[in-house]
Amino acid sequence: MQVLGLGRAAIRSTQLHAIVQNSRARVEIMKTMTRLTAALAVMAIGTAAFAADPTPKEMQQAVDAAYAKYKGLQEGKNADYIPILTKTPSDLFGVVIVTRDGKMYSAGDVDYRFSIQSVSKPFTAALVMSQQGPKVLDDKIGVEPTGLPFNSRLALEIYKDKRSVNPLVNAGAIAAVSMVKATSETDRWNQVLQNISDFAGSPKPLEVLEEVYQSEYTTAFGNRAIANLLYNYDRLYSDPEEALRVYTRECSIGVNTKDLGMMGATLANLGVNPLTKKRVMPAEDVPELLAIMATAGFYDESGEWMYTAGLPAKTGVGGGIVAVVPGKFAIAAFSPRLNAAGNSVRSMHAIRDIAGQFGVGVFGANPE
Numbered sequence: 001m002q003v004l005g006l007g008r009a010a011i012r013s014t015q016l017h018a019i020v021q022n023s024r025a026r027v028e029i030m031k032t033m034t035r036l037t038a039a040l041a042v043m044a045i046g047t048a049a050f051a052a053d054p055t056p057k058e059m060q061q062a063v064d065a066a067y068a069k070y071k072g073l074q075e076g077k078n079a080d081y082i083p084i085l086t087k088t089p090s091d092l093f094g095v096v097i098v099t100r101d102g103k104m105y106s107a108g109d110v111d112y113r114f115s116i117q118s119v120s121k122p123f124t125a126a127l128v129m130s131q132q133g134p135k136v137l138d139d140k141i142g143v144e145p146t147g148l149p150f151n152s153r154l155a156l157e158i159y160k161d162k163r164s165v166n167p168l169v170n171a172g173a174i175a176a177v178s179m180v181k182a183t184s185e186t187d188r189w190n191q192v193l194q195n196i197s198d199f200a201g202s203p204k205p206l207e208v209l210e211e212v213y214q215s216e217y218t219t220a221f222g223n224r225a226i227a228n229l230l231y232n233y234d235r236l237y238s239d240p241e242e243a244l245r246v247y248t249r250e251c252s253i254g255v256n257t258k259d260l261g262m263m264g265a266t267l268a269n270l271g272v273n274p275l276t277k278k279r280v281m282p283a284e285d286v287p288e289l290l291a292i293m294a295t296a297g298f299y300d301e302s303g304e305w306m307y308t309a310g311l312p313a314k315t316g317v318g319g320g321i322v323a324v325v326p327g328k329f330a331i332a333a334f335s336p337r338l339n340a341a342g343n344s345v346r347s348m349h350a351i352r353d354i355a356g357q358f359g360v361g362v363f364g365a366n367p368e
Contacts, residue, residue: 053328054358059097059105062357066333066350067095067107076337076345079317084215088114088319088336095350098261099329102274110257114334115212117251117316118173119260120196122293124250125167126271126281127195128179134288140179140237141165141172143288145296168296168314171226177247178238185242192250199263201275206253213252220248255320257334264322264330290324294362301341309352310361321347325360 054062071093079085094110129137137143142165167176182188197205227244230236236243266273267290271281281289293312298305305313311331313323319336321344331354333347359365 056103056105058358059099059329062354063095063097063105063107066353067093069353070346070349071108073346073349074337076339078319078336079338079342082212082216082219082317084212085115085318085336090337092319093333093335093346094257095331095333095347095354096257096261097329097331097354098258098265098274100265100269100274100327102262102265104258104261106258106261108257109334112334113209113254113256114320114336115209115251115316115318116196116253116255116260116320117318118168118170119255119263119314119316119318119320119322120250120253121168121173121176122289122297122314123196123199123263124173124176124180124192125292126199126285126289127191128167128176129285129289130281131181132179134285136179137167137176137288140235141167141175143167143292143295145302146300166292166296168292169299170223171230174223174227174243174247175230175236177250178236178243182238185246188238188242189246189249192246193253195280196250196253196263198273198276198278198280199266200255200259201262201266201273202259206255206259208249208252209254210252212254213249216252217245217248220244223248251316257320257332260320260322260332260334261330264324264332267324268326268328268330270327286326290326293324298343299341301339301343305348308366309348309355310363310366311351311355312362313351315343315347317342319344319347321351323351323355325355326362328360331355 078088078090092109092112094108094112096104096106096110098104125137144165146165146169166172177192180188180191182191193205200206224244227236227240231240262275266280267286270283270286272279290312293314294306296302297312297314311323311325313321315321317338320334322330322332324330331351333350335344335346337345339345355361356366
C-alpha cells in the first residue's frame with residue numbers, strides 16, 4: 001500500500017510538472033507575439049489614421065447603431081465572485097465616443113454609476129510612471145502578458161523573476177498601488193483617487209461605492225494571498241494589507257460610461273484631459289501605457305481582442321470597457337453581462353463594431 005501511495009504521489013507530481021511546463025511554453029509563445037504587438041502599438045501613436053476622420057453625425061450614428069444592435073443581446077452573466085455585482089441590473093447598456101477635444105456622443109444608460117473595477121488599473125500604472133518613470137514599472141512589476149486569468153496565482157510561480165508580471169492583472173495592480181510614493185495609507189489612497197478623478201475630468205473627487213468596497217474586501221481571500229506572496233518575494237513595496245485595502249477601494253470607485261470615455265480620451269490626447277486641459281501624465285509615457293493595454297488589457301483574451309478590434313483597451317468585471325484610438329478619440333461602453341474571461345459581452349461587440357466601421361484599428365482597418 002505504501003508503494004501504491006508513493007506511485008500516486010509521483011503521478012500527481014508529474015501531472016503538475018506537465019501543467020506548469022505547458023503554461024510556461026504557452027507564455028513564451030505569447031511573449032514573443034505580444035512584444036511585436038507592443039512595438040507596433042507604440043508606433044501607431046502617431047499613425048492611427050488609416051481612414052478619414054468620421055464626422056460628428058457619423059459618430060452619433062455609429063453609437064446609436066451599436067446600441068440598437070446589441071441592447072437585446074442576452075449572452076453572458078453578471079460577475080458573482082464579488083457578491084454585490086450580482087445586484088446590478090443585467091439589462092443596463094451604454095455606449096459613448098469622446099474625442100480628444102472633448103466632444104461626446106452617447107446612447108443608452110451612460111449616466112448609470114457602476115464600480116470601475118479593473119478599468120482603474122492602467123490609470124494607477126500611469127500615476128506610478130508619472131512619479132518614477134516607465135522603466136521602474138518594467139523593473140519592479142513587469143510588462144509581459146500572462147496568458148492566464150486576471151486573478152491567477154500560478155503566474156507568480158511561472159514568472160519567478162518579476163512575479164507580478166504586468167500592472168493590468170491583479171498581482172501587478174496591487175504592486176502598482178504599493179509603488180505610489182506616499183507618506184501614509186491615507187496619502188496613498190488620496191493620490192490614487194485624485195489621479196483617476198483627474199483622468200475623468202471630474203470637478204471633485206469621484207466617490208467610492210461603499211457597498212461594493214465592503215463586499216469586495218470581505219471576500220478578497222485570493223487577492224490577499226497574492227499580496228502576501230508578493231510581499232514574501234520582495235515584489236510588494238508597502239504593507240500588504242495596506243496595498244490590498246487601497247487597491248480594493250480603487251476598484252470600488254463609482255464611474256459612469258461618460259467618465260470612462262473621458263479617461264480614454266485623455267490618453268488619446270497624449271495625457272491632457274480634454275475638458276480641464278490638465279496634464280495628467282507625461283506625453284512621452286502614453287505610448288508605453290497603450291502598449292501594455294494592447295497586450296494585456298483583456299487578460300487572456302487580449303490577443304483575440306487585438307486581432308478583431310485592433311485597439312488598446314481595458315476591461316473590468318463591473319461591465320465597463322474603454323478603448324483608445326491614439327490621437328483621435330476613445331470608445332467606452334458598459335454592460336454587466338460578462339463572458340467566461342470576465343469581459344462585457346455587449347461592450348465588446350459595440351466597441352468592435354464602431355472600430356471596424358471607422359477603420360481605426362492601430363494596425364489598419366479590421367472590421368468584424
